[in-house]
Amino acid sequence: MLQTNKKQSGNAINKLTQIISQRIWRLFSIALILLIFVTACSSPQAVAKDRTFLDISLDFLSEYQLPKIKFENVPVGGLSGIVYNGKGTATPDAPSFTFYAISDDPSFYGDARFYTLKVDFTPPDTGKIAINNIKVENVTYLTDRDGKTFSQDSINPEGIALSPRKSVFVASEGVTHLGIPPFIKEFDLKTGKVRSNLPIPDRYIPDAKDEKQRRGVPDNLGFESLTIDPESFSPDGLDPFRVFTAIEAPLAQDSDPEQSKKVRLLHYVIVNKAAQLVSENFYQLEPAPLSIFNGLTELVAIGKGGHFLSLERSFGVSGYNAKIFQLAFGGATDTSKVYSLKGNVKMAQPVKKKLLLDLQDLGIPLYNLEGMTLGPRLSDGSQSLVLVSDDNFADEEKTQFLLFRLKL
Numbered sequence: 001m002l003q004t005n006k007k008q009s010g011n012a013i014n015k016l017t018q019i020i021s022q023r024i025w026r027l028f029s030i031a032l033i034l035l036i037f038v039t040a041c042s043s044p045q046a047v048a049k050d051r052t053f054l055d056i057s058l059d060f061l062s063e064y065q066l067p068k069i070k071f072e073n074v075p076v077g078g079l080s081g082i083v084y085n086g087k088g089t090a091t092p093d094a095p096s097f098t099f100y101a102i103s104d105d106p107s108f109y110g111d112a113r114f115y116t117l118k119v120d121f122t123p124p125d126t127g128k129i130a131i132n133n134i135k136v137e138n139v140t141y142l143t144d145r146d147g148k149t150f151s152q153d154s155i156n157p158e159g160i161a162l163s164p165r166k167s168v169f170v171a172s173e174g175v176t177h178l179g180i181p182p183f184i185k186e187f188d189l190k191t192g193k194v195r196s197n198l199p200i201p202d203r204y205i206p207d208a209k210d211e212k213q214r215r216g217v218p219d220n221l222g223f224e225s226l227t228i229d230p231e232s233f234s235p236d237g238l239d240p241f242r243v244f245t246a247i248e249a250p251l252a253q254d255s256d257p258e259q260s261k262k263v264r265l266l267h268y269v270i271v272n273k274a275a276q277l278v279s280e281n282f283y284q285l286e287p288a289p290l291s292i293f294n295g296l297t298e299l300v301a302i303g304k305g306g307h308f309l310s311l312e313r314s315f316g317v318s319g320y321n322a323k324i325f326q327l328a329f330g331g332a333t334d335t336s337k338v339y340s341l342k343g344n345v346k347m348a349q350p351v352k353k354k355l356l357l358d359l360q361d362l363g364i365p366l367y368n369l370e371g372m373t374l375g376p377r378l379s380d381g382s383q384s385l386v387l388v389s390d391d392n393f394a395d396e397e398k399t400q401f402l403l404f405r406l407k408l
Contacts, residue, residue, distance in 0.1 A: 052328045052330070052352055053307075053326050053328055053352075053354050054302075054304055054307055054326065054408065056326060056356065056406060056407055056408050057356070057406075057407045058324065058356055058357045058385065058404045058405070058406055058407075059404060059405040059407070060362050060402070060403075060404055061129055061130055061384075061403045061404060061405055062129075062130030062131050062402075062403045063131075063364060063400065063401065063402055063403075064130075064131035064132075064133075064134060064400075064401040064403070065398045065399065065400055065401070066134055066398075066399040066400075066401065068395070069136070071115070071136045071139055072110075072139055074109055074110035074113075074139075075109050075110075075393060076103075076115065076136055076399070077103065077105070077109075077390075077391045077392070077393040077399060078103040078104040078105050078390050078391065078392065078393055079101045079102070079103060079104075079115075079370075079371060079388050079389070079390055079391070079399055080102055080103070080104040080157070080158045080159070080224070080297075080370045080371055080390045081101065081102040081157075081158060081159045081160040081161075081171075081225075081226065081298070081370070081371040081388075082099055082100070082101045082102075082117075082160070082371040082372070082373045082386060082387075082388045083099065083100050083101075083160050083161055083162045083168070083373045084097065084098075084099050084162075084373050084374060084375045084376065084386070085097070085098040085099065085100065085162060086162065086230075087376075088376050089376055089377045089378070089379065095120050095121050095122035095132070096118050096119065096120050096121070097118070097119050097121065097375065097376050098116060098117070098118060098119075098137075099116075099117045099119055099373070099375075099386070100114050100115065100116060100117070100160060100162065100168060100189075101114060101115045101117055101160070101371065101388060102114045102157050102158070102159065102160035102170060102371075103115065103157070104156060104157055104158050104390060105157075105393070106152060106153050106154075106155055106156050106157075106175070107149065107150050107151060107152045107153070107154070107155060108152055108153075109393065111141045111142070111149040111150065112141065112142040112149065112150045112155045112157055113139050113140060113141045113142060113192075114139070114140050114142070114157075114160060114168065114170070114192075115136050115137075115138070115139050115140075116136070116137045116138035116139070116140070117134055117135070117136060117137065118134070118135045118137050119131060119133075119134050119375075119386075119401075120132045120133040120134070120135075121375075121376070121384075121403070129378055129379070129384075129403070129405070130403060131386075131401055131403050134401065140187075140189075140190070140191075140192040141192050142155070142157070142170065142187055142192050142194070143191075143192050143193050143194065144193070144194055145193060145194055147193060153175050153178055153180065154175070154180055155172050155180075156172050156173040156174060156175055156180075156220070156222070157170050157171070157172050158171055158172065158173050158222075158223060158224045158225075158370070159171035159223060159224060159225050159226030159245065159298070160226060160371075161226040161227050161228045161243065162189075162228065163186065163228060163241065163243075163270070164228075164232075164233040164241055166188070166189045166190070167186050167187060167188055167189050167195055168186070168187055168189055169184060169185070169186050169187075169198075169226055169228070169243060170184070170185055170186075170187055170226070171183075171184045171222075171223035171224070171225070171226045171245055172184070172185075172222070172223065173217065173220060173221065173222030173223055173224065173248070174206070174217060174222050174223075175219070176206045176209060176213070176216070176217060176218060176219035176220075176222075177209050177210070177219045178209065179206075179209045181200070181204075181205045181206065181216075182200060182204060182205075182217050182222040182223050183197060183198075183200060183223075184197070184198040184200065184223060184226070184243075184245060185197050185198070186198075196273060196275065197275075198243065198268055198275045198277075199275060199277055201266075201277065201280075201336070203215060203216070203251065203253070203339065204216055204217055204222075204247070204251065204264075205217075206218075206252070213252050214252055214253060215251070215252055215253050216251060216252055216253075217247055217251060217252075218249060218250075218251075218252060218255075221247065221248045221249040221295065222247055222248065223245050223246070223247055223248075224246070224247065224248040224295065224296065224297050224298070224370065225244075225245060225246045225248075225296060225297060225298045225299040225310075225311075226243070226244070226245045226299070227243075227244050227245075227298075227299045227300050227301045227308070228241055228242065228243050228244070228301065229241065229242040229243075229244070229301040229303065230301060230302075230303050230374070231301075231303040231304075240269050240270060240271045241269075241270050242267065242268065242269055242270070242278075242301075243267075243268040243269075243270060243275075244265060244266065244267055244268075244299055244301060244308070245265070245266050245268075245299070246263055246264065246265040246266070246283065246296055246299055247263050247264055247296070248263070248295035248296055248297060249261060249263060249285075249295045249296075250262055250263055250264075250341070251264065251341075253339060253340045253341075253342070254282075254340060254341040254342060255342070256341075256342040256343060258343075259342070259343060260284045260285065260287065261284065261285040261294075262282045262283070262284055262285075262341040262345075262350070263282065263283050263285060263295075263296050264280055264281070264282050264283075264335065264341075265280065265281050265282070265283055265299070265351065266279075266280055267279045267280070267281075277336070279334045279336060280334060280335050280336040281329060281332040281333065281334065281335060281350070281351050282332075282333075282335050282341055282345075282348070282350050282351070283296060283310070283327075283350060283351045283353070284350045284353070285312060286312055286323060286325075286355075288312075288314035288316065288321075290316045290317055290318070291314040291315060291316035291321075292315050292316055293314065293315055294312060294313065294314035294315075295312070295313060295314075296310060296311070296312055297311050297312065297313045297322075297369065297370040297371075298310065298311035298370065298371055298372040299311075299327075300372050300373060300374060300385075302374065302383075302406075302408070304408065306328065306329045306330060307326065307327065307328055308326075308327040308328075308329070309324055309325065309326060309327065309356065309372065309385075310324070310325045310327050310353065311323075311324055311369065311370075311372045311387070312324075312325065313368065313369050313370060315368070319365070319366065320366045320367055320368055320369070320389075321358075321359065321360050321366060322359045322366060322369040322387075323355060323357065323358050323359065324355075324356045324357045324359070324372075325353040325354060325355055325356055326353065326354045326356050327351050327352065327353050328351070328352040328353075329351055329352075330352075331349055331352070332349055332350060332351045332352070333345075333347070333348040333349045333350075335348060359402075362402075366389075366400070367389035367391070367397055367398045367399075367400045368389045368390045368391070368392060368397060369387050369388070369389045369400070369402070370388070370389065370390045371387065371388040371389075371390075372385065372386070372387045372388075373385070373386055374386075374406070375403070378405060382405050382406065382407050382408075383405075383406040383407075383408055384403060384404065384405060384406065385403075385404040385405075385406045386401060386402070386403055386404075387400075387401065387402040387404075388400070388401050388402075389401075
């Protein structure tokens with residue numbers, strides 16, 4: 001009996017020794033982590049800030065202006081969003097690529113639609129990478145599930161994004177003064193029939209059609225941008241992919257003349273037919289002195305762990321201007337529970353942004369640039385970036401395409 005008690009006591013001591021050793025090791029590990037953290041924090045803050053953004057740059061390659069034309073007896077114009085179909089590399093032997101461009105025509109000149117464009121990147125005589133020609137190859141009309149097109153002023157399409165399941169998502173600003181709410185719908189790439197709708201939070205839905213409005217997107221300033229993260233693409237289209245959208249200007253409840261303009265961005269995850277709103281963040285527009293208006297007109301997901309490009313467009317006494325920023329969502333506050341962003345929103349962090357290019361520095365006349373997309377890879381392995389302007393169906397404005405080399 002005594003022998004047994006001694007054995008049990010020895011086992012208890014061994015277990016106690018192991019527990020103490022484990023706790024000492026855990027305390028040592030925590031101390032080591034804290035030491036590393038403190039050491040990192042003592043480094044210059046500029047180094048940490050630099051890691052927030054990618055080391056990227058833009059080189060301007062060419063401009064192309066689409067002539068005023070008609071396709072199927074309807075004027076081609078109002079191109080407010082553009083997306084590349086993701087196939088091919090630009091070489092002298094393979095110069096042509098397919099893009100889809102949404103028209104913001106509210107079914108006035110013709111039914112709501114997007115165009116299939118064939119873009120020739122390489123002039124055969126010089127071999128220089130440039131936009132040499134753009135041809136409208138097809139038009140796809142947007143319809144409901146029964147194949148019925150949208151009636152006039154029931155849609156205001158502004159953004160387009162190509163999904164991995166042979167469909168496009170289209171963002172409509174809505175028509176606030178007529179009581180038409182904004183939406184984001186998925187349409188079949190070939191037939192144009194609607195497939196699904198993304199859930200839009202109530203805070204984006206206008207509560208009035210006139211000056212009594214206190215909530216929701218302002219008239220003609222709703223969902224303007226739309227992009228899908230290329231890193232979430234899968235060949236079968238069954239895996240989750242991520243959709244991002246943003247409004248052009250602050251919601252009615254966020255508008256504050258005394259503060260910088262804060263616009264909201266939405267992040268969705270799509271799995272088969274289910275769409276889930278994951279988070280919302282806010283983005284601060286760059287001040288645009290002497291401008292009549294300025295807004296966020298496009299987002300482009302460039303992958304690389306949650307990095308994006310944004311396009312801000314302004315118009316003032318000197319005409320149009322635009323700026324391209326690099327964005328990083330890491331550390332941004334989820335504002336989905338914040339009703340109003342007026343004033344100083346304590347403890348709320350916006351999406352980080354860094355100026356990549358002021359297009360005024362290009363030294364060319366600029367027009368109403370609203371669409372932006374990653375294009376095909378160039379022969380040197382770099383990524384192309386394409387911008388397009390909305391001509392507002394006006395004779396004095398142009399449908400302008402700008403081509404850049406994006407060095408990632």
